[in-house]
Amino acid sequence: MNNLLFVYYFLTLLGISLICDGRTFSISAKRQNGRIVYTYNGKDYPTQEAVMEQIKRENPGVIFGTSDSPSNQNNNGGYNRNNGYTNNGGGNNPQSFTRKDVTDLVGNNGYSSEVFKSIWKDYNADNDEKNGYKNMKERMLNESNEYRKHHRAPPLEINSTLAEMAQKYAEKLASTGIFAHDPNNRKDRTGENLGFGSALNIAATVVKLWYDENEYYDYGSKQYNPKAGHFTQLVWKESTKAGFGVAKGSKGYYVVCKYQPPGNVIGFFDQNVLKR
Secondary structure: OOOOOEEEEEOOEEEEEEEOEEEEEEEEEEEEOEEEEEEEOOHHHHEEEEHHHHHHOOOOOOOOOOOOOOOEEEOOEEEEEHHHHOOOOOOOEEEEEEOOOOOHOOOOHHHHHHHHHHHOOOOOEEEEEEEEOOOHHHHHHHHHHHHHHHHOOOOOOOOHHHHHEEEEEEEHHHHHHHOOOOOOOHHHHOOOEEEEOOOOHHOOOOHHHHHHHHHOOOOOOOOHHHHHHHHHHHOOOOOOOOEEEEEOOOOOOEEEEEEEOOOOOOOOOHHHHOOO
């Protein structure tokens, strides 16, 4: 049997824009000695909340975001962080995994493995590719909602506009081979998760891989963690609409999921990312 090659890319997107009272504050995040450090106005802060408190001290009475702000926000205010797999630029350390079949890749990781197997047990990739990946998109939605249910989040509903946007962006990624987040997410007020697999049935594992980032999320601190960004967007309670896109490129299959309202809103993790 020929081995299938699965390439897993991860990117921590460091740029943050905080919108409040019509002004934009630029913040960056970096890993330092194994910890995330946030930099604002030339000074480092240990947490996102510390940055927000400093901005409040400098701007008394400031309100962070509103539901009708033009920023990339959730409807509960705050500001949104992207999640992402990397593009193919230098220095991003892609990891490659060779597996004989999807079962080897998925492994035996308890809850999510059982969910994955129940959703995908009879998936026929060859037939689905001929039908424009319709069945794959349906199963990705079902898998997403199974995870969300156990995190006390309402089911995602497919939105035709988001589905069209996701499909167009997946096709763009496939045609260019550049794996990066949609620069229009902020303007469009969309959250986004990306995935890639060198074979279609490998690409079908992306929702599980997004979910498995839950091991990096700290329910105690309730703060954004770039290593858990896909998971937190996936189960974000206030995100209620979604659209999936799948496209084939020269090296494999690209998966895009668009969400509205977007998740990963700083300051609102405690009410949107709930324990299973």
